[in-house]
Amino acid sequence: MIEYVTKHNLAEVLPLIADYQNFYQAGEICQRKNSVFFARFSAHSPIGCQFAYRHQQQVIGFATVLFSYSSILAAKVALLNDLYIVPEQRNQGYARQLIKHCHLFAQAKKAARLQWLTKQDNHRAQGLYDTLPATKSPWFVYTLNNQLSVKTMR
Numbered sequence: 001m002i003e004y005v006t007k008h009n010l011a012e013v014l015p016l017i018a019d020y021q022n023f024y025q026a027g028e029i030c031q032r033k034n035s036v037f038f039a040r041f042s043a044h045s046p047i048g049c050q051f052a053y054r055h056q057q058q059v060i061g062f063a064t065v066l067f068s069y070s071s072i073l074a075a076k077v078a079l080l081n082d083l084y085i086v087p088e089q090r091n092q093g094y095a096r097q098l099i100k101h102c103h104l105f106a107q108a109k110k111a112a113r114l115q116w117l118t119k120q121d122n123h124r125a126q127g128l129y130d131t132l133p134a135t136k137s138p139w140f141v142y143t144l145n146n147q148l149s150v151k152t153m154r
Contacts, residue, residue, distance in 0.1 A: 002101045004043045005050035005062065010035065012059040013052050020062075020084040024119070038064075051101060053085070053094050061085035063098040065105055070112065078106035080116035083125070095128055117141060 005013050017038065018029045041050045041064065048066035052059045064082035069075070080102050085095050099114075106114040115137070118125045130136075 001054045002051050002098065003054060005038070005052050006042065007039060009052060009059065010039060013038070013050070013062050016059065016062055016084055016086065017082075019086070020082060023084075041066075048079075048081070049105060050082075051098060051105075053098055055089065055094070060089040061094050061098060063102050065102050065114070067109070067111065073112050075112035076110060078102070078109065078111035078114045080114055083116070090124070095125075096132075099128075099132065 003009065014031055014034055017034050018031065021029050021034075038050060041048045043049055046067065048064060050062060050064045053061035053063075061084055062082065063080060063084075066079045066081045068077055068079055070077045080099065083095055083098060085098075103114045116129075118129065
């Protein structure tokens with residue numbers, strides 16, 4: 001069953017968020033920081049929403065949808081920023097159900113599309129994504145770390 005993440009169930013999702021952050025080598029993980037950060041997303045938040053997947057009374061996965069805007073489309077877009085299922089529950093269709101749910105949520109919020117990124121070496125996730133009616137983007141993603149000095153940009 002898919003449910004909104006709220007103040008009532010966020011504590012159940014936080015360990016999965018930490019696992020997800022470890023997978024992506026986020027560095028030191030602070031539960032307090034995560035708690036404050038993820039508490040801002042709700043069903044009615046203009047910035048985004050988080051969903052939990054509950055199976056046999058246990059939270060086994062989550063997804064986060066954030067909103068942004070596309071100058072190219074002149075429209076709001078939804079970003080599936082996070083998608084995680086605990087390893088022992090993978091390959092059972094739960095991630096696909098979360099993606100479908102997030103897509104419906106994005107449509108209901110009048111987003112022009114749902115888009116997401118994954119690491120090039122995350123072949124397991126790509127195996128799922130390649131079975132969806134989604135288009136693999138030809139775009140490259142660049143990241144400019146804010147700890148870098150502007151002086152290093154000549």
